[in-house]
Amino acid sequence: MTLAATSPRDLLGPLLHRLTGDEKHAPSAHSTLDVLWVLYDRILRVSPETVDDPERDRFLLSKGHGPAAYYAVLAAKGFIPDHWLDNLAGPESRLGHHPDRLLVPGVEIGSGSLGHGLGLGVGTALGLRAQGLTTPRVYVLLGDAELDEGSNHEAIAYAGATGLDSLTAIVVDNQSATHGWPGGIASRFAVNGWTTAEVDGRDHAALERALTAHRPGRPHAVVAVVEPKWR
Amino acid sequence: MRETFVTAATELLAEDPRTALVLADISADSFAPAARRHPDRVLNVGIREQLMVGVAGGLALTGLRPIVHSYAAFAVDRAYEQLKLDLDHQGVGAVVVSVGASYDGARMGRTHMSPGDVALLDTLTGWTVHVPGHPGEVPGLLRAAARHDESVYLRLSTQVNDLPRPGADRLDVVRRGSSVAPVVVAVGPMLRPVLQATAGLDVTVAYTHTPRPFDVVGLRELLPHGASGLVAPAVVLVEPYLAGTSAAVVGAALTDVPHRLLALGVGRTDLRRYGSPDDHARWHGLDPAGLRRSIAAFLAEDA
Numbered sequence: 001m002t003l004a005a006t007s008p009r010d011l012l013g014p015l016l017h018r019l020t021g022d023e024k025h026a027p028s029a030h031s032t033l034d035v036l037w038v039l040y041d042r043i044l045r046v047s048p049e050t051v052d053d054p055e056r057d058r059f060l061l062s063k064g065h066g067p068a069a070y071y072a073v074l075a076a077k078g079f080i081p082d083h084w085l086d087n088l089a090g091p092e093s094r095l096g097h098h099p100d101r102l103l104v105p106g107v108e109i110g111s112g113s114l115g116h117g118l119g120l121g122v123g124t125a126l127g128l129r130a131q132g133l134t135t136p137r138v139y140v141l142l143g144d145a146e147l148d149e150g151s152n153h154e155a156i157a158y159a160g161a162t163g164l165d166s167l168t169a170i171v172v173d174n175q176s177a178t179h180g181w182p183g184g185i186a187s188r189f190a191v192n193g194w195t196t197a198e199v200d201g202r203d204h205a206a207l208e209r210a211l212t213a214h215r216p217g218r219p220h221a222v223v224a225v226v227e228p229k230w231r
Numbered sequence: 232m233r234e235t236f237v238t239a240a241t242e243l244l245a246e247d248p249r250t251a252l253v254l255a256d257i258s259a260d261s262f263a264p265a266a267r268r269h270p271d272r273v274l275n276v277g278i279r280e281q282l283m284v285g286v287a288g289g290l291a292l293t294g295l296r297p298i299v300h301s302y303a304a305f306a307v308d309r310a311y312e313q314l315k316l317d318l319d320h321q322g323v324g325a326v327v328v329s330v331g332a333s334y335d336g337a338r339m340g341r342t343h344m345s346p347g348d349v350a351l352l353d354t355l356t357g358w359t360v361h362v363p364g365h366p367g368e369v370p371g372l373l374r375a376a377a378r379h380d381e382s383v384y385l386r387l388s389t390q391v392n393d394l395p396r397p398g399a400d401r402l403d404v405v406r407r408g409s410s411v412a413p414v415v416v417a418v419g420p421m422l423r424p425v426l427q428a429t430a431g432l433d434v435t436v437a438y439t440h441t442p443r444p445f446d447v448v449g450l451r452e453l454l455p456h457g458a459s460g461l462v463a464p465a466v467v468l469v470e471p472y473l474a475g476t477s478a479a480v481v482g483a484a485l486t487d488v489p490h491r492l493l494a495l496g497v498g499r500t501d502l503r504r505y506g507s508p509d510d511h512a513r514w515h516g517l518d519p520a521g522l523r524r525s526i527a528a529f530l531a532e533d534a
Contacts, residue, residue, distance in 0.1 A: 123285060125289070127291075129271055131295070155285070157305070
């Protein structure tokens with residue numbers, strides 16, 4: 001399988017079908033799919049060979065819900081064997097409905113309970129900095145509804161106040177937060193001193209630009225807008 | 232103990248580049264000199280305890296040894312899910328150092344009390360729990376905790392015993408009774424009132440500053456063995472947190488030994504009273520007179 005000759009949809013579609021047994025829904029049913037693909041294909045400096053390298057970039061899936069797209073991308077990129085996808089959340093499966101870092105190579109954190117990834121990401125960024133590891137970036141993927149959890153706002157305020165510039169938060173916005181975010185999600189980050197970008201979460205080129213638009217001295221937030229979860 | 236901790240942690244940060252301290256404003260002034268010397272490893276996140284523990288988890292994921300510090304009510308009770316998920320579930324550990332204990336902050340009321348912290352940690356996996364009874368025990372416990380990667384809870388208190396007993400990670404016999412004497416185990420700062428309460432009684436008093444892992448081997452060795460088969464050996468636990476916290480551990484250790492157990496500690500009721508730590512000790516029956524009444528009544532049941 002050569003990635004260059006295959007579109008991401010063609011590559012990931014069959015993997016997603018293996019995971020979900022769902023032939024009806026297109027890969028676009030997975031809100032995080034394009035963001036994850038762009039991250040692993042174009043942004044993250046991590047490979048199956050460097051999952052333990054201190055100099056690797058860290059990707060933390062905070063929004064542990066619906067990780068099928070994550071597992072599919074990890075399989076497509078060789079972090080896990082394809083056959084792991086066949087028995088999702090089965091008694092012998094390493095892949096569950098929320099990922100466990102101790103079970104899956106390349107998974108940086110176990111997540112599922114919402115609102116934990118950004119705090120862990122802040123700590124990871126601080127730990128790398130304290131050890132003089134200035135090359136790696138820390139990317140944390142959240143959902144717009146996940147931002148309901150107050151723990152995120154502890155991390156957003158602190159990272160902004162201290163200018164933690166090796167941190168990038170990506171919020172996939174499918175408008176699933178029960179009470180919404182009047183004034184926009186990006187403004188919550190911007191008011192705390194983050195640089196922000198809001199892009200079409202299906203546009204790979206736009207995602208790549210936004211994910212590389214961080215600036216020295218400030219953490220960076222990318223809001224990736226996709227189709228609303230509830231129509 | 233808090234001052235001793237600040238001094239010991241400040242030295243540790245200077246000596247060991249793997250250590251990092253995460254604060255949520257509590258004791259930040261005391262650590263200001265350390266923060267100036269090690270700005271990348273002394274991190275005050277503000278009044279954000281969830282973030283404090285989350286950051287500790289992230290630091291540990293990069294290989295550092297985080298030390299987290301706040302009131303017990305905030306470091307454990309409030310941030311319980313972060314301890315469970317950001318440390319335990321990630322397969323990493325931290326050293327959590329609390330102040331305030333069960334009711335050191337009695338004048339501040341229930342919000343600053345944490346009698347349930349050790350019981351909460353008992354719901355997690357593999358935590359070592361130190362409850363020092365004297366400031367002199369604190370530096371050794373902190374240094375030992377900094378040398379590995381497991382999770383350690385260090386519960387500091389303003390209640391102190393007369394003398395440090397640094398080696399008491401195992402049960403340390405302070406007063407030995409006869410071969411038939413019941414065993415009274417005093418945890419941390421409970422030793423002082425226990426010694427007063429049991430003056431003149433034929434009991435063996437053993438002390439530990441490390442209730443987890445509990446020294447079950449030592450306890451079995453101390454059980455009265457000269458007693459007739461008709462009288463089950465008696466064990467009294469005196470703990471400075473929720474009564475009965477270690478009862479399950481002791482029960483599991485003695486499943487094959489008929490025994491009687493009295494587990495004393497802080498009661499479950501919110502008394503809705505301020506006052507001093509001494510007042511609360513009295514109200515919970517943990518002052519010398521109250522302990523004497525409970526222990527004497529329990530031992531009289533044998534007679």
